[in-house]
Amino acid sequence: MIEKQAFRDAMSCLGAAVNIVTTDGPAGRAGFTASAVCSVTDEPPTLLVCLNRSASVWPIFSRNQALCVNTLAAGHEDLSNLFGGKTAMTERFSAARWRHGVTGCPQMEGAMVSFDCRISQVVSVGTHDILFCELVALERNDDSHGLVWFDRGYHQLMRPAC
Numbered sequence: 441m442i443e444k445q446a447f448r449d450a451m452s453c454l455g456a457a458v459n460i461v462t463t464d465g466p467a468g469r470a471g472f473t474a475s476a477v478c479s480v481t482d483e484p485p486t487l488l489v490c491l492n493r494s495a496s497v498w499p500i501f502s503r504n505q506a507l508c509v510n511t512l513a514a515g516h517e518d519l520s521n522l523f524g525g526k527t528a529m530t531e532r533f534s535a536a537r538w539r540h541g542v543t544g545c546p547q548m549e550g551a552m553v554s555f556d557c558r559i560s561q562v563v564s565v566g567t568h569d570i571l572f573c574e575l576v577a578l579e580r581n582d583d584s585h586g587l588v589w590f591d592r593g594y595h596q597l598m599r600p601a602c
């Protein structure tokens with residue numbers, strides 16, 4: 441049996457994009473920081489997001505059935521911390537500018553990519569729900585530099601100069 445701490449220490453070696461995942465709908469607006477986001481299939485275009493069921497945002501995502509994955513760019517470190525901490529939702533959203541996507545979920549201005557999705561399936565594993573999300577609309581910002589979460593810290597990824 442692998443201890444939880446050994447698992448987390450090992451997982452901290454896997455670099456991952458940092459995302460602010462948002463929702464809006466009948467249950468209201470919410471957002472949280474997630475690194476557990478992954479491409480599933482391109483037919484139909486689907487990604488997954490792992491959400492801890494003990495997070496305060498969980499009931500809101502469960503009910504709204506739609507979300508937007510906003511992939512963060514270099515310079516968004518403070519925003520990531522804000523959406524990853526125990527901060528009030530109004531404070532989280534007042535730190536950036538938002539538009540409404542096709543699903544009505546908040547799309548962050550300046551995000552590297554925004555994946556506007558409907559939640560197509562949910563599978564519970566351990567403490568988390570795996571939200572399978574089918575893409576409805578897409579917005580890209582190819583000028584910004586990247587941001588990854590690696591070894592419990594942020595690292596900027598620079599695009600080669602053209």
Ligand SMILES: NC(=O)C1=CN([C@@H]2O[C@H](COP(=O)(O)OP(=O)(O)OC[C@H]3O[C@@H](n4cnc5c(N)ncnc54)[C@H](O)[C@@H]3O)[C@@H](O)[C@H]2O)C=CC1
Binds near residue numbers: 447476490567
């Ligand atoms: N998948 C998740 O739920 C993640 C949660 N976090 C949360 O953010 C905070 C800071 O995390 P770190 O500084 O990276 O240090 P950490 O030691 O808490 O986590 C190291 C790595 O383990 C994995 N991890 C952490 N908590 C997890 C969980 N509850 N379930 C599955 N995998 C998990 C992630 O890959 C994370 O980068 C912690 O509270 C952590 O729980 C961070 C990354 C992913």
Ligand SMILES: Cc1cc2nc3c(=O)[nH]c(=O)nc-3n(C[C@H](O)[C@H](O)[C@H](O)COP(=O)(O)O)c2cc1C
Binds near residue numbers: 523
């Ligand atoms: C870099 C980073 C990555 C995170 N990734 C995830 C994740 O993939 N899934 C998850 O459920 N929580 C993740 N968290 C934790 C949530 O962002 C955090 O628990 C959530 O904002 C909790 O909010 P609450 O205070 O509203 O419960 C991450 C936090 C940070 C700082």
